Amino acid sequence: MTSLELLLLLNTAVLSGMCLQYELVLSNDGPITTGAQGTVEARLVPKPGSKQEQLESQHYSFHWNVENPLAIVQSSEQELISSITVHSLAPKLYTVSAWVTRRGCSWCPQLAHGSTELLVTDFVVGTLSLKQPNSSTTFSRKGYELATKTPTQISFILYDPSDYFDTASFRYFWYFGDGERMVTNKSYTLHIYPTPGTYQLHVDVLANLNDSQQRTGIYGASLNLQDKIKNIEVKSLDDIHADHRKTFYIYVNGSPPLKICWLVSRSCVSVIDHSCDLMELPSSTVSNVSYTFRDLGPYTFNVKAENSVSSLQACYKITTWKSGIHPVWFIVPCVTLFTIILLFVLSIIMRKGSAQKDSIEVADFDFSPMSDKSVKEAWAPSRGTVHLCCISCGHRKHKSRSLSRREVHSLLKFSHTQIQAYSQGPGMCSSSPL
Template sequence: MAPAVGSRRGHLLWLTCMLCSAPARVAADSLVGNLVVTQNSSLPWPSSYLTRMGLKVSFLLHDPSDFFKSASFLYSWDFGDGTLMVTEDPVVYYNYSIIGTFTVKLNVVAEWEQARLDATKGIVQKTGDFSTSLKLQETLQGIQVLGPTLIQTFQKLTLTLNFLGSPPLTVCWRLKAECLPLEEGECQPVSVASMAYNLTHTFRDPGDYCFSIRAENVISKSHQYHRVQVWPSSLQPAVFAFPCATLITVMLAFIMYMTLRNATQQKDMVENPEPPSGVRCCCQMCCGPFLLETHSEYLEVVRENHGLLPPLYKSVKTYTV
């Protein structure tokens, strides 16, 4: 009975050892850990970082029992912008030069030697894939204004503002006589969620104006100015200049003509007053012989006025006895 009891105890002891080592075997089946990204800046948005500033990306392996203490690791990095990197160190430093949202991917391979049942040693390999999302932003470095600098009144002016920085932005603008910075509360802010913004305005009065523009995000702010010269609408198109000048010239000539004509008529009435047409006709018929110089002129006047009347003088018949 003793051997049986001993063998039974040995079997139970073997099962106990197997159960004790089970968590370590489960942990060894896959790598457990996470990626940690840090930067010497503080932004209020989650997972947001600045461009052109060094990022520290670290892989932290979860191994409380030191199961992988004798393992060697190989790290394959993919920063999402086309940059690949292979290191033996779990910590890398990287700079993003453009804004956007990127996903950092990491493949970790762990290798170590392990004794086999036949007393030989073999290479054991475990892998794990990890990733994290990053939102890269940049400071507002300036504002580019595109639009005309000369316009006429009652025309719609459109300016395009291109922001050299990361949205979201707060944009504020106002028209001034001089290009001066905007004070706090001087204009109504507008929220902009893109890299460009269209500003429209219609001028009613001519003059020189200056658009004072301010844009800012939580990182920084920037000012920009744009001068505009406004001309009256009636002076701008030259196509109306010639017709207007011609019309004014014709009107002046007509006025001068009418003035000279009235003056001439008044002078003629004072120097040579004429009776009405009826009186003149009657005078030509009745007083013609006295007013006309010759008899032929008198006959010509009578012929014109009474062409159908018989001649005033008849031929005298001569009889011979």
């Protein structure tokens, strides 16, 4: 073997060892619509652990291979990056490959190689986006998770990296999955789902091109609508014994599945972090937890409930007491004593009021036998003349005898001391001094 052949073998071995230090990474901006243009890029990068100084100090050539009828429109190349622009009128999943060699060495082995797949389709390419005001859009493997009774903005986002649809006119046919539908010329609309549940949303996109060609596309999504968490109610907060295990019942007004995190502390916690006890409720809104209070209160029961569309945190004050005599046995006697004293004071006040109402001023009457004298004096003739009308004197005398003792004692006292009798004609009494 000549020295030249030995040199070539040594050089080949060295270059083969060098090519193991690099890798070629390919990417593309597909999928693209038939007739539109797409871009494929190849980047030469060192493998982990290799020396990047050797990569930057040398020059390399990129080579491409594409499947028919995919055609290369243009290409560009830098020191470590090469890109090509392609297009096709036939829909297909195309394989695009590339490799790198040392520049100016046609017989040298490949330093790195790679491949990628580019999808060309007849349909309009885009994605659906759903957003609600004042809340971020969440996405899970099952679909979008949104809140009920909230305006939802549904948008179709066109993917057109080469601006192929710049002069096209669009029409959108919306099917919301709850029986309602709508047709618009704009790529977005608003809709409200009143009740929780799973809905299948889809939109039919129709694009009219300038050359009278049309492109269509159908895009859908599975929506999981849930009620927001409105409040959290915790029961069994009263009558809590220290050193006794207490069970709390948690009721959440919101749609499951739920995550409940609870924590007992001395005061209300503004943000409940990972230090709380976590529970997951896949299909229920009710749960119960148990806790043992070692010391006297006050305490705070912190609880946070969360579902896919909302979260809510609440704090509840708790007061504990030692086992033995319950504080109520001190409160009841005090309340009873106070009630008795109050009733006693009210009874005294009512008695005084009734006594004042029954008191009536009575005149000073003298009912003794000596009072006859005063009566006689009262009926004594006075100096003046008193006219008495009588039917007859005899009748007057007869009736005077029949007067009872009570009628004789008149209550009226006259200041005159003499009473005169008058006589006028037959049948009348005579008037003469007594």
